Amino acid sequence: MKSPKDITIYDIAKALDISPATVSRGLKDHPGIRKDTKKKILEAARQMGYQHNTFARNLRIKKTNTIGVIIPRLNSYFMSTVIAGMEKIANERGYMLLISQTQESAKKEIASVNTMFNSRVDGLLVSLAFDTENIEHFDAMLKKEIPIIFFDRVAEHTKCTSIVINNIKAGYDATMHLIDQGCKRIAYVGGSLKRNVYADRLKGYKQAHAERGVAIDPALTIINTLSEQAGSEAAQQIMQMNPLPDGIFTANDTSAVAIIRELKFAGISVPEQIAVVGFNNDPISWVIEPNLTTIHYPGQEMGEIAATTLINTINNLPAANLNTLVLRHSLIIRQSSQRKK
Amino acid sequence: MKSPKDITIYDIAKALDISPATVSRGLKDHPGIRKDTKKKILEAARQMGYQHNTFARNLRIKKTNTIGVIIPRLNSYFMSTVIAGMEKIANERGYMLLISQTQESAKKEIASVNTMFNSRVDGLLVSLAFDTENIEHFDAMLKKEIPIIFFDRVAEHTKCTSIVINNIKAGYDATMHLIDQGCKRIAYVGGSLKRNVYADRLKGYKQAHAERGVAIDPALTIINTLSEQAGSEAAQQIMQMNPLPDGIFTANDTSAVAIIRELKFAGISVPEQIAVVGFNNDPISWVIEPNLTTIHYPGQEMGEIAATTLINTINNLPAANLNTLVLRHSLIIRQSSQRKK
DNA sequence: ATTCACCTTGCAACCGATTGCATTTTTATT
DNA sequence: AATAAAAATGCAATCGGTTGCAAGGTGAAT
Numbered sequence: 001m002k003s004p005k006d007i008t009i010y011d012i013a014k015a016l017d018i019s020p021a022t023v024s025r026g027l028k029d030h031p032g033i034r035k036d037t038k039k040k041i042l043e044a045a046r047q048m049g050y051q052h053n054t055f056a057r058n059l060r061i062k063k064t065n066t067i068g069v070i071i072p073r074l075n076s077y078f079m080s081t082v083i084a085g086m087e088k089i090a091n092e093r094g095y096m097l098l099i100s101q102t103q104e105s106a107k108k109e110i111a112s113v114n115t116m117f118n119s120r121v122d123g124l125l126v127s128l129a130f131d132t133e134n135i136e137h138f139d140a141m142l143k144k145e146i147p148i149i150f151f152d153r154v155a156e157h158t159k160c161t162s163i164v165i166n167n168i169k170a171g172y173d174a175t176m177h178l179i180d181q182g183c184k185r186i187a188y189v190g191g192s193l194k195r196n197v198y199a200d201r202l203k204g205y206k207q208a209h210a211e212r213g214v215a216i217d218p219a220l221t222i223i224n225t226l227s228e229q230a231g232s233e234a235a236q237q238i239m240q241m242n243p244l245p246d247g248i249f250t251a252n253d254t255s256a257v258a259i260i261r262e263l264k265f266a267g268i269s270v271p272e273q274i275a276v277v278g279f280n281n282d283p284i285s286w287v288i289e290p291n292l293t294t295i296h297y298p299g300q301e302m303g304e305i306a307a308t309t310l311i312n313t314i315n316n317l318p319a320a321n322l323n324t325l326v327l328r329h330s331l332i333i334r335q336s337s338q339r340k341k
Numbered sequence: 342m343k344s345p346k347d348i349t350i351y352d353i354a355k356a357l358d359i360s361p362a363t364v365s366r367g368l369k370d371h372p373g374i375r376k377d378t379k380k381k382i383l384e385a386a387r388q389m390g391y392q393h394n395t396f397a398r399n400l401r402i403k404k405t406n407t408i409g410v411i412i413p414r415l416n417s418y419f420m421s422t423v424i425a426g427m428e429k430i431a432n433e434r435g436y437m438l439l440i441s442q443t444q445e446s447a448k449k450e451i452a453s454v455n456t457m458f459n460s461r462v463d464g465l466l467v468s469l470a471f472d473t474e475n476i477e478h479f480d481a482m483l484k485k486e487i488p489i490i491f492f493d494r495v496a497e498h499t500k501c502t503s504i505v506i507n508n509i510k511a512g513y514d515a516t517m518h519l520i521d522q523g524c525k526r527i528a529y530v531g532g533s534l535k536r537n538v539y540a541d542r543l544k545g546y547k548q549a550h551a552e553r554g555v556a557i558d559p560a561l562t563i564i565n566t567l568s569e570q571a572g573s574e575a576a577q578q579i580m581q582m583n584p585l586p587d588g589i590f591t592a593n594d595t596s597a598v599a600i601i602r603e604l605k606f607a608g609i610s611v612p613e614q615i616a617v618v619g620f621n622n623d624p625i626s627w628v629i630e631p632n633l634t635t636i637h638y639p640g641q642e643m644g645e646i647a648a649t650t651l652i653n654t655i656n657n658l659p660a661a662n663l664n665t666l667v668l669r670h671s672l673i674i675r676q677s678s679q680r681k682k
Numbered sequence: 683a684t685t686c687a688c689c690t691t692g693c694a695a696c697c698g699a700t701t702g703c704a705t706t707t708t709t710a711t712t
Numbered sequence: 713a714a715t716a717a718a719a720a721t722g723c724a725a726t727c728g729g730t731t732g733c734a735a736g737g738t739g740a741a742t
Contacts, residue, residue, distance in 0.1 A: 006485075006698090008697095009698070010698075010699095019721065019722045020698085021699095021700080021701075021722060021723075022721055024698095025700090025721085027699095028700095032719070032721080033721080034720060034721090051458060052459060053400070053697085053698050053699070054459055054460055054461055055400040055461070055698075055699090058699095058727095059394070059396040059397055059698080059699080059700095059726095059727045059728065060699055060700045060701085060726075060727050061699090061727090062727080064396075066439075073425070074425045074428065075418070075421040075422045077416070079421070080416040080421040084414070084415045084416045087415065087440065087441065088442070091441065091442075096439050096460060098437050098438070098439060099424075099428065099438055099440055100432065100438075101428050101429070101432075115437070117392060118393060120394070120396065140392075144347075228624075261628075283569075284624060284625050287598055287602075287628045287629045288628050347728090349727095349728055349729080350728070351728075360691065360692045360693075361692090361729080362691075362692060362731075363691055363692070364729095365729060365730060365731085366691090373689075373691080374691080378690080393728090393729080394727085394728050396727080397697090397728035397729040397730085398729055398730075399697095399729095400697045400699095400727090400730095401696075401728090401729060401731085402729090
């Protein structure tokens, strides 16, 4: 049952009666090796079925060509799009992706960081969990100068680049749109305020109100997990309010869709009685009826940029020392919020 | 700019004035080391900030505790759910996931397999690309006894386990349901017939017809990429048919939703004029109106089982020598297909 | 006191590739 | 042909753990 032993550079060296050092150099196109020697080596390697040993190399080089990715959850449209973008770039540049989900738990996040650390990833791409309080668990890596890039759910850190959209502006755009549609009482449904994305969107929501001189009823702000279930519950809660809100801005589309379903089921018309704006531009947003007004969030692009920036940083290429990188978002207006003509 | 050097077992050995061998053994709870020695070692390791070096270990052990995952695309609900399941199990059992997308291209699939091979993954979880013709590119790994498990889009191989649902039965169930709803001309929209999933669903579609003695018009079978765009085009094609079909069974929900949208837009009523059944039970299936009848496909579970089986195989644990593992599917009947009361 | 068995620990080879420096070979120059 | 310069190759140490086997230490039994 023993499988044939792996071919090493020593085997090739012996077969060709040269030294392993020459084989090693020949294999990687070192300038100081004669052309025909190289050809001989390559040929022998090919026909002996040589596969290089990544560990041995990594052990010497102290580089893994692997990027760690730590995310809350993989199975949302947004996140899978981000990962797809990262994978594309990583693949092109010869890197692999090591992916780990925190399930929104800070504890798991810490464990993931440690595993990644032990696996000696060359860099880290991180989107923080709901309940992460501080980012000390990244210190060990940063001390070793391993670059870390935060995306979407970011943290402030002088040594780390953050890739985001302008969530304040996005929240502002969404809310202002609702106000422009004649909404007077707008509810906000978002996730944990520990996370920039939700705190910022709420900030934008407030700014828009302030700018128009509209007072905000604090009872209209709902913080939950933004799951489908949470969305339904939020809808129930909203429908108990008196007076009823006439607009809802919610920080993801899953939640928005769940809310619209509940509202419709309860006989409340959208957008006439309550206008709704979501966030992310998930495919469901143009399937729900009425089609959902939402913020377009360029996931694939964010993934690509995050990966590119990280790989450039790893290799000391330019464009590396930015602190924050802000991608463009846009408000996509569909029927769920349109009350004027 | 030099970061402090990594702590090795040699550093610990020196600090404690014992041998590196003892440190190595102490660190992993080897039976032949005295309790207090172990405690001393652990304590020193902790406070010196020791992190084990995975490469050095892998180089010796020839094991990476890493599983390669090769999939067509990451950004579908089904696939991200599968990966979420795999990641959960892998994480619990101390494995990492190395993920690679083929973008449905056989060429990229071959490249991915080679990269995984070089990375010395302990095993492979694979769902085949659309246009993969044969599976010879896995031979090198199989020759080295590296276990490979296919899931969803599988290939026959005596040495590999396949994890699937009964696609023939699922196709049969879907079609039979349409027939029972009074459909006489049912169109089938699916992906490449090189892939078992689509070939089998078509087979089930035919079986159902045969069983009821209904003839099939070959013009009603459409093969495409199952993308949203392809769905819209398929809908256009179907609407040109004369006579119009009165039922459509399509092999994913993305496609089904795109088709329903086109039909509705063209003023064709679903399910009255054309009943539609999809596949996968994506979230969009219960958002589209009418809600989509579909086949529930247990993605998370499939991911968990695939990962569990692979890890067991890697470690020579039982339940490893199955050839095929069939998960339960179920037909979820919603409005898009219900024409009777 | 001696012997033996067992428990702990250490020695040293090994895993496979990389690389600074020394050495040999080739080429160019006179 | 002799010699210097340049090019090609080899030597050997190194990366950080792991592990078979040997050696040292302990206590019990005789």
